[in-house]
Amino acid sequence: MKWNTYIKDYQSYLRIERGLSKNTIENYSFDIERLCLFLEANRIEVSPIKISDETVQEFIYSVSKEVNPRSQARIISGLKSFFNYLVFEDYRNDNPMELIEAPKTGRKLPDTLSVEEIDNLxxxxxxxxxxxxxxKAMLETLYGCGLRVSELVSLKISDLFFEEGFIKITGKGNKERFVPIGHSTQKYIEIYQKGVRVHLKIKKGHEDTLFLNRRGNQLTRAMIFTIIKDLAVKIGLNKNISPHTLRHSFATHLLENGADLRSIQLMLGHESITTTEIYVHLDRSFLKEVMHTFHPRR
Structure with missing residues (x-):
């Protein structure tokens, strides 16, 4: 079996047994393909079940000179997962990544926008x-509901429950959650639906997809990135922003206005509260104010 065969089996495992999204699987696969390119460039002919600890360490050393510590840590994590799979399937007896430690990267705080910056955007x-x-409808939905960009582009008309005040979101691992949607966001979606979408020639298979391009196809994640980047340039916003920035801003503004972390976790669709806790680090002055206002021994 060659590398491609093992990689395809691993991708099937990630998709079927672990329920990971297409984007996550592509990221895992990219790390393995990078190792394959290293082997090819150095004329090392070895299968994934025979590759040694020393060869893998040489690869990680070469990578460390090309990427930042955060990217290096992600590559190490991805390869550890791949070789753990090979051990699990009895292709190997050991994981050659076992003794390789990821570099310390610290916790990267997400960029956020103020309410005024979002209004200007x-x-x-x-x-x-x-x-x-x-x-406008898309950005209002991204910020108003705290969606991931993948959740936005795959949002269906049948997922809109405006009378109840919710939308149904299919997140990572095909897990569904209901997210509250405000009246103003509903209004902009309805303006788009009735004034624009109704006139599109919709391609087969996208009849239920909410946001479409001018050809009637589902929008790509890259297109949403481009739209937001162009708007940032237009208003002279000197921040490196993306669709995820609106999601982070959604959570931060909720926290600043008194929402509890558990509620934010449910709306964001985080499996673990520890993922949501990163937002606590964004505004320590707010937390200090909460302590002085509500704690009995303030």
């Missing part, structure tokens, strides 16, 4: 075009 959208009405 959305206000910069040109509403004279059909795409403008769609883009």
């Amino acid at each position: 959305i206000a910069a959208i040109d509403l004279s075009s059909n795409e403008g009405e769609r883009n």
Whole structure:
């Protein structure tokens, strides 16, 4: 069996048994393919079940000179997972990554925007075009519901429960959750639906997809990134932002206004509360104020 065969089996395992998303599987696969390119460049002919600890260490050493510690840690984690799978399937007796430690990266705090910056970003959208009405509805939904970009582009009309005030989101691992949606966000979605989407020639298979491009196809994640980056340039925003920035801002603003962490966790669809806890580190002055206001021994 060659590397490609093992990689395909591993991808099937990640998809079927672990229920990971397509994007996550692609990231795991990229790390293995990078190792394959290293072997090819150094003319090392070895299968994944025969590769030695020393060869893997040489690869990690070469990578450490090309990428930052955070990327290096991700590659090490991805390869450990791959070789753990090979051990689990009895292809190998050991994991050659076992003794390799990831570099200390510290906790990277997410970028956030103020409410004013988000207002300015959305206000910069040109509403004279059909795409403008769609883009406004998308950004309002991203920020108003705290969605991942993958959740936004796959959002269905049948997932909208406006009368109940919720939308149904299919998140990581195909896990479903219901997220509250405000009246203003509902309004912008309805404007887009009735004024723009209804006139599109929708491609087969996308009849239920909410946000579409001008050809009637589902939008790509990359397109959402481009839309937001262009708007940031337009208003002269000197921050490196992405669709995820709106999600982080959603959580941060909820926390600043008194929402509890457990509620934020449920709305974001985080499996663990520890993932949500990163937002606690964004505004320590707010936490200090909460302590002085509510603790009996303030």
